[in-house]
Amino acid sequence: MVSFINYLINGLSLGSIYAIIAIGYTMVYGIAKMLNFAHGDVIMVGAYIAFSVITTAHLPVACGVLAAIFGCMLIGICIEKIAYKPLRHAGSSLAVLITAIGVSYFLQNVALLIFSSNPKMFTPIIPMTMMTIQFGVFRVQTISLVSITVSIVLVLLLQLFINKTRPGQAMLACAQDRGAASLMGISVNGTISLTFAIGSAMAGIAGVLLCSAYPTLSPYTGAMPGIKAFVAAVFGGIGSIPGAMIGGLLLGVIEIMGKTYISSQLSDAIVFAVLIIVLLVRPTGLLGKKVQEKV
Amino acid sequence: MAMLNVKDLRVNYGVIPALKGISFEVNEGEVIALIGANGAGKTTILHTVTGLVEAVSGTIEFEGTDITKVPAHKIVAMGMAHVPEGRRVFPDMTVYQNLMLGAYTRKDAAEKQQTLESVYDHFPRLKERAKQQAGTLSGGEQQMLAMGRALMSKPKLLLMDEPSMGLSPILVSEIFTIIEEVSREGTTVLLVEQNARKALSIADRAYVLETGSITLTGSAKELLSNDNIRKAYLGEA
Numbered sequence: 457m458v459s460f461i462n463y464l465i466n467g468l469s470l471g472s473i474y475a476i477i478a479i480g481y482t483m484v485y486g487i488a489k490m491l492n493f494a495h496g497d498v499i500m501v502g503a504y505i506a507f508s509v510i511t512t513a514h515l516p517v518a519c520g521v522l523a524a525i526f527g528c529m530l531i532g533i534c535i536e537k538i539a540y541k542p543l544r545h546a547g548s549s550l551a552v553l554i555t556a557i558g559v560s561y562f563l564q565n566v567a568l569l570i571f572s573s574n575p576k577m578f579t580p581i582i583p584m585t586m587m588t589i590q591f592g593v594f595r596v597q598t599i600s601l602v603s604i605t606v607s608i609v610l611v612l613l614l615q616l617f618i619n620k621t622r623p624g625q626a627m628l629a630c631a632q633d634r635g636a637a638s639l640m641g642i643s644v645n646g647t648i649s650l651t652f653a654i655g656s657a658m659a660g661i662a663g664v665l666l667c668s669a670y671p672t673l674s675p676y677t678g679a680m681p682g683i684k685a686f687v688a689a690v691f692g693g694i695g696s697i698p699g700a701m702i703g704g705l706l707l708g709v710i711e712i713m714g715k716t717y718i719s720s721q722l723s724d725a726i727v728f729a730v731l732i733i734v735l736l737v738r739p740t741g742l743l744g745k746k747v748q749e750k751v
Numbered sequence: 752m753a754m755l756n757v758k759d760l761r762v763n764y765g766v767i768p769a770l771k772g773i774s775f776e777v778n779e780g781e782v783i784a785l786i787g788a789n790g791a792g793k794t795t796i797l798h799t800v801t802g803l804v805e806a807v808s809g810t811i812e813f814e815g816t817d818i819t820k821v822p823a824h825k826i827v828a829m830g831m832a833h834v835p836e837g838r839r840v841f842p843d844m845t846v847y848q849n850l851m852l853g854a855y856t857r858k859d860a861a862e863k864q865q866t867l868e869s870v871y872d873h874f875p876r877l878k879e880r881a882k883q884q885a886g887t888l889s890g891g892e893q894q895m896l897a898m899g900r901a902l903m904s905k906p907k908l909l910l911m912d913e914p915s916m917g918l919s920p921i922l923v924s925e926i927f928t929i930i931e932e933v934s935r936e937g938t939t940v941l942l943v944e945q946n947a948r949k950a951l952s953i954a955d956r957a958y959v960l961e962t963g964s965i966t967l968t969g970s971a972k973e974l975l976s977n978d979n980i981r982k983a984y985l986g987e988a
Contacts, residue, residue, distance in 0.1 A: 625851070625855075626852075626855065628841070628844060632841045635803055635823075636841065637824075638803070638822070638824040639823060639824075639827065639832075639833045639835060640824075640853060640900075641824050641826075641828055641855045641856035642824055642852075644824065
């Protein structure tokens with residue numbers, strides 16, 4: 457029982473990182489109507505930024521985290537402006553999709569050029585002396601608690617931002633009807649930039665958390681979590697922020713439980729099998745909206 | 752000087768010309784109707800005026816400023832609000848949130864509240880349903896919401912695209928009564944309608960559009976008594 461609860465916490469911790477990434481995916485999909493397959497690699501960029509600041513430059517952890525957040529934000533905005541925006545009126549979502557895959561390889565190769573393919577040991581953001589916390593019979597990794605807390609706080613802040621602020625309402629409006637939004641005086645381009653900024657900043661946070669929990673950092677670090685987070689977003693219902701949160705958490709738990717109780721080699725296969733089953737039963741995901749046509 | 756002055760406006764969709772050199776003007780305080788059959792280019796005119804569609808050539812001037820190349824999101828702050836065809840309310844937001852988005856470019860909270868009260872005066876139904884999701888409203892209520900949302904920007908010129916579409920005759924009359932009220936309160940109105948009889952009944956002047964060109968213009972009274980109009984648009988033998 458004790459070990460089961462420990463696995464559950466590990467699952468929730470990994471899941472909360474997936475959730476933070478998935479929210480970025482889902483927001484960009486909801487507002488820019490595109491799948492940003494480079495989103496996973498922004499995680500890796502964030503982790504390398506934090507690595508350079510903390511491990512190479514020996515600056516405080518807080519500086520590294522902030523640098524990762526703002527660095528990713530900037531990169532996210534640049535990617536959108538340079539790679540995706542020129543294609544927005546091309547009328548082919550396939551062109552944007554292929555470009556996103558291209559951006560993904562571009563980021564990986566730039567990292568390869570700068571940091572080489574040798575994995576780096578990431579210095580966890582939790583000091584060595586505080587790596588675990590003892591709760592009675594439970595011994596929990598501090599980073600797990602940090603990840604879970606951070607993801608909950610981020611989701612709450614995001615909900616508050618979207619529902620209570622003017623730019624948040626603009627984002628909702630653009631997600632529903634860009635043309636009508638622009639008639640309200642909302643700059644659609646500005647709103648899409650803002651969405652990329654927020655999503656990428658969250659990817660930066662996810663990068664730091666991920667590499668603190670699993671400290672080997674390579675140019676391909678972001679690829680698999682990126683795909684998993686995409687699965688989580690689809691699982692929860694793409695376009696829905698609470699859906700991405702739930703999808704992420706479930707995915708993390710399924711992955712860890714599958715690794716522990718079924719097979720560690722098959723864990724990824726189990727994750728995707730669950731996705732396929734969910735999509736067969738609910739094609740729009742757990743919290744996805746039914747597509748309804750009003751006559 | 753006319754409030755809105757459109758000169759020789761040409762718009763293409765791909766290679767197909769949608770507007771083949773349209774000129775018209777709207778003076779302050781007027782209610783102008785653009786009438787014509789489906790596909791004549793009425794909606795395209797409104798979309799081009801508010802920057803949703805780009806013109807190939809020609810000019811659009813609003814209060815003396817050339818707005819031909821001004822993007823859609825900068826138009827509303829200049830004093831022009833567009834009630835689009837098919838209402839296009841934000842379905843997953845509440846009535847109140849929709850109305851507040853109408854006032855997106857306005858800063859003063861007290862003034863916004865004042866406008867909100869006056870919109871609720873025109874449309875008491877919207878006040879009752881303030882917390883309801885816009886997507887759950889009936890067609891008539893959505894039309895009221897789309898109008899209310901446009902009025903939240905306190906426009907000098909209100910562009911209305913097919914307000915009668917899909918509504919029962921009673922609701923159409925209700926909507927047109929409110930358009931008249933809005934006009935009386937000092938807002939200039941440019942109305943695009945397939946329901947020519949209704950449109951001409953409240954308009955001062957009208958332009959008749961046929962496949963991308965204006966074929967006839969005059970006061971609403973003249974057009975109502977014009978034999979060709981009666982046959983083509985008013986369904987009389």
